[in-house]
Amino acid sequence: MIRRTLARFGIDAYLIALMATVAVAAVLPAHGVGATVANGAVSVAVALLFFLYGARLSPLAVWEGLLHWRLQSLVFASTYVLFPLLGLVLARTFGGWLPRELVAGLIFLCILPSTVQSSIAFTGIARGNVAAALCSASVSNLFGMVLTPLLVVLLLDSKGGGFSTQAIENIALQLLLPFVAGQLLRRWIGPFLQRHKAPLSLVDRGSILLVVYAAFSEGMVAGIWSQVTLGDLALVSLLGLALLAAVLVTTTLASRRLGFSKEDEIAIVFCGSKKSMASGIPMANILFPGQALGLIVLPLMLFHQAQLVACAVLAQRYARRSEPEGTAASIPAVASPSAAGAR
Template identity: 65%
Template sequence: MKAILSRLRIDAYILAIVAMVVIAAILPARGAGKDVLDIVVHAAIALLFFIYGARISRQAIWTGILHWRLQSLVFVTTFVVFPLLGFGIAKLADGHLDSGLVTGLMFVALLPSTVQSSIAFTSIARGNVPAALCCASLSNLAGVVITPLLATMVLSAGTGGMSLDAVGEIALQILLPFVVGQFARPLIGEWLNRQKTLTMLVDRGSILLVVYSAFSAGVVAGIWSRVTPQSLGLVIVLDLVMLAIVLVATTAASRFLRFTTEDEIAIVFCGSKKSMASGLPMANIIFPASAVGLIVLPLMLFHQMQLMVCAALARRYARRAETAVPIVPART
């Protein structure tokens, strides 16, 4: 099965997410089951960010801060350029899409960068991996505070839950476990870095739980009657437009500012990504349960697109690096 999925370029994790959506459509969580699910989801998210905190080296964060030009460009792209672009696209979509989907498009633009895939694609493309690690880590850390603040300022209050109370809840559920994890790092950090399977299960398992919870609430609230094939297609197109513009912009800015090719690769992959691992838990807190499923749909679609597009881009960078290596004649 893995070989078949590999040939078709289908990520098994994406299939698992789709399976959660299908299960939620058939067997949504209701009543006491939903109460139990909410507790489990909160615990899983707290554990996820505790592990993030315990795995990230303070030395790596400090080293990344010192490369301030690269960090600044990624930060501005993630939290200034992307939100402005998302705001413009959301304005264009307003009146053509359900308000929940419009909010979802804007929400995608407010999120921090991914961690794992940004580093993985930078490595495949032979870019500056330490810089990518620092960019992605700092972006996620900053996003815990910046994303809900931007959401409070930018998104319509009509979606519900858009208050500074949501910022406090995010700090309690996400930032506090991260800080506790940082303090626990000297005790368990090295052990966690060796437990690749365990950390992957927590990472991906928590997201699957959030997806099931969000889509269950959407099914119970009857929001899916508002999604038509035409609106779904338009969301896909707008997600692709947003991704393409940022990829071109980060590449052009990197070359204009005379970064090395290795730094350019880190900037392109960190600056163009949006984190589903951070986005889904935040959406679960910021927005009312009945609206979350619809709002996170653009994020789930964007996540899959960025994986496919960046995988192809990473292979292209890698091929260019191979052809640029000079051939040294063998000594006789």
């Protein structure tokens, strides 16, 4: 009831929970033994998160979607080519006006995979190609577990990204291994997970909140927030909005120029313009050990809210078109921007 009320006013309930978590970390940060316990809990939560991803993802759905290779190629190019290039341009142009951690966070945002749940939800609302959106988002996250760390090496190592061989081992142990285990056990536990989506979504969201609390607690204890001004926050927000607008316009024009149907265009726009906070924050926790993680993930948190609002407006505009071009896709069970959560 509360979530639906907030959604009417374009307010993401999960973002409120994130902001509340940041506030708790500011007032009651974990330190000493508490920080050790929190970090251990984060490792377990992240592993569980990716185990559930693996158990939910249908290999057959991914394979069928891959057959639409032109659409998948365009989404992939937007996620892992266009976004990083734009991020580098913004970092080079405005990086001198921001703390190093925020610049790293801006680039890190640009090399993350797409979202899963919100991409599918918005595509369904807009009467787009839901099957293609499911595949694009899923494949993006699969590749992201490998490509994002590699892009961190290429783009952030010289900027103090702090990537190391230990990070590769942590990615394998905390992300890849649980994901593969989930895929192997999917045959037996998949139906159970499908029947209990709502309570299990608390695991997804709770894991992210735990990582955010640990990250911002560490920042408070280290005193990193004294390095950030309101001007820094305003500039990062504006850069995120400019980045989102550029990608939305580019993916829309490219899909039309290449002759995609309206349903395919919708899937391309929504999958190609998103960045996953659900994958990004756990990855940042592994890839940037001992650094100002709160500042690094801040651009992603700001971008997340902007993409939800912008895509909610776009989805409604697409949905109001008089006649669908081609075969209309069915709207999935998840059809609320707020239900998309952190994904």
